[in-house]
Amino acid sequence: DNGGRSGGGGRSGALSPSPVVEEVQRIDVNPPKGTRDFPPEDMRLRTWLFNHFREVSRLFGFEEVDYPVLESEVLFIRKAGEEIRDQLYCFEDRGNRRVALRPELTPSLARLVIQKGKSLSLPLKWFAIGQCWRYERMTRGRRREHYQWNMDILGLPEVTAEAELISSIVTFFKRIGITESDVGFKVSSRKVLQEVLRCYSVPENLFGKVCIIIDKIEKIPIDEIKRELNATGLSEEAIEELLQVLSIKSLTKLEEILGGAGEAVAELKELFSLAEKFGYSEWIQFDASVVRGLAYYTGIVFEGFDRQGKLRAICGGGRYDRLLSTFGGDDVPACGFGFGDAVIVELLKEKGLLPELNLEVDNIVCALDYDLQGVAAEVATKLREKGQSVDLVLESKPLKWVFKRAARTNAQRLVLVGNTEWQKGMVGVKILSSGEQYEIKLDELE
Numbered sequence: 001d002n003g004g005r006s007g008g009g010g011r012s013g014a015l016s017p018s019p020v021v022e023e024v025q026r027i028d029v030n031p032p033k034g035t036r037d038f039p040p041e042d043m044r045l046r047t048w049l050f051n052h053f054r055e056v057s058r059l060f061g062f063e064e065v066d067y068p069v070l071e072s073e074v075l076f077i078r079k080a081g082e083e084i085r086d087q088l089y090c091f092e093d094r095g096n097r098r099v100a101l102r103p104e105l106t107p108s109l110a111r112l113v114i115q116k117g118k119s120l121s122l123p124l125k126w127f128a129i130g131q132c133w134r135y136e137r138m139t140r141g142r143r144r145e146h147y148q149w150n151m152d153i154l155g156l157p158e159v160t161a162e163a164e165l166i167s168s169i170v171t172f173f174k175r176i177g178i179t180e181s182d183v184g185f186k187v188s189s190r191k192v193l194q195e196v197l198r199c200y201s202v203p204e205n206l207f208g209k210v211c212i213i214i215d216k217i218e219k220i221p222i223d224e225i226k227r228e229l230n231a232t233g234l235s236e237e238a239i240e241e242l243l244q245v246l247s248i249k250s251l252t253k254l255e256e257i258l259g260g261a262g263e264a265v266a267e268l269k270e271l272f273s274l275a276e277k278f279g280y281s282e283w284i285q286f287d288a289s290v291v292r293g294l295a296y297y298t299g300i301v302f303e304g305f306d307r308q309g310k311l312r313a314i315c316g317g318g319r320y321d322r323l324l325s326t327f328g329g330d331d332v333p334a335c336g337f338g339f340g341d342a343v344i345v346e347l348l349k350e351k352g353l354l355p356e357l358n359l360e361v362d363n364i365v366c367a368l369d370y371d372l373q374g375v376a377a378e379v380a381t382k383l384r385e386k387g388q389s390v391d392l393v394l395e396s397k398p399l400k401w402v403f404k405r406a407a408r409t410n411a412q413r414l415v416l417v418g419n420t421e422w423q424k425g426m427v428g429v430k431i432l433s434s435g436e437q438y439e440i441k442l443d444e445l446e
């Protein structure tokens with residue numbers, strides 16, 4: 001029903017009979033397993049979230065970057081037993097190249113920094129929001145893609161970099177109404193682990209593997225953790241000492257155990273002192289059990305958690321000073337974090353903080369006769385040149401239909417182009433919130 005209005009124009013009511021076509025089997029119109037569509041109402045929430053990511057990144061003076069979602073598989077082949085490796089979305093392309101859909105953004109950043117080499121002036125502060133992938137057996141029915149906000153600082157060995165990154169995440173949380181009573185950061189340093197392992201002369205090359213096993217400490221039974229640690233060659237004594245140290249939740253206690261000479265305690269003390277200055281002391285706590293699940297972290301690590309303990313980690317990050325050399329590049333001190341788009345939405349739902357996001361349009365412009373469609377286009381163009389959004393009705397529709405659409409699109413103003421008014425060079429205007437209506441010359445419309 002095209003509801004044709006008075007006047008010519010528009011297509012005839014009856015469509016010419018379509019040619020006979022064979023029955024077409026309907027395709028599966030759902031997105032591939034583990035992936036999402038973003039219809040308008042979901043896209044509004046995603047845009048709202050990403051706009052906060054971008055605004056915080058801008059406030060902190062970071063530059064936006066991006067990389068291909070498809071990377072050479074070699075970027076992600078690490079032998080530390082990481083889940084991210086086991087679930088790599090990798091395949092052989094038609095040129096017989098081993099490629100992967102990126103599971104994270106940091107290796108791409110490292111690749112680009114090596115590629116740019118000396119042309120980059122350090123320190124660099126880059127941020128990205130990118131879709132990341134995993135290939136997980138759908139038995140667990142979990143998602144295969146998510147968007148991650150990353151912020152990274154390269155070229156700064158000082159702990160001020162980690163302190164700045166945590167400050168940026170706190171800033172983000174505050175902007176969306178999340179407080180320190182909702183969320184905290186568990187902070188530690190892999191140098192704690194390193195210092196314990198060195199006491200038992202555990203070879204450096206086991207460090208990554210041990211970290212990945214320990215990262216599972218709250219996810220699998222402790223006996224399994226001990227078994228896996230034992231399988232790396234750690235002695236029973238070393239395992240016991242390690243687990244003892246990992247249960248420490250106070251920096252003072254850690255200092256008693258490790259002594260004050262090591263880098264781990266010194267760096268963490270500096271971080272907590274900087275947190276005071278940044279004003280987010282209430283948000284962070286030392287927790288030696290935090291190691292994070294990526295093999296390349298070398299120093300301070302942190303993760304955002306919900307204090308009710310209902311959700312998975314909200315975000316996480318840390319220092320990774322040795323990543324570039326694993327790709328044959330010259331090492332550059334580096335730290336960064338990843339912040340996914342899924343857990344944060346669950347948290348906002350939990351806290352009743354999901355924003356009401358409706359479609360907004362300034363004007364809906366409609367010609368009352370199809371012959372005036374050109375004038376309506378002129379009106380729309382003038383308003384758009386003034387920066388006003390216009391939903392231009394592109395067909396002959398009854399006024400009832402126009403009002404219904406105006407209500408659905410939350411249009412602020414209805415501009416009607418009718419012959420009577422247009423004879424006088426005027427258009428009709430109706431303010432939809434108040435019902436006020438008037439005629440006005442086109443060039444006075446603003």
Ligand SMILES: Nc1ccc(Br)nc1
Nearest residue numbers: 103132133134143145
């Ligand atoms: N790394 C990664 C990628 C995609 C999803 Br969903 N989760 C984790």
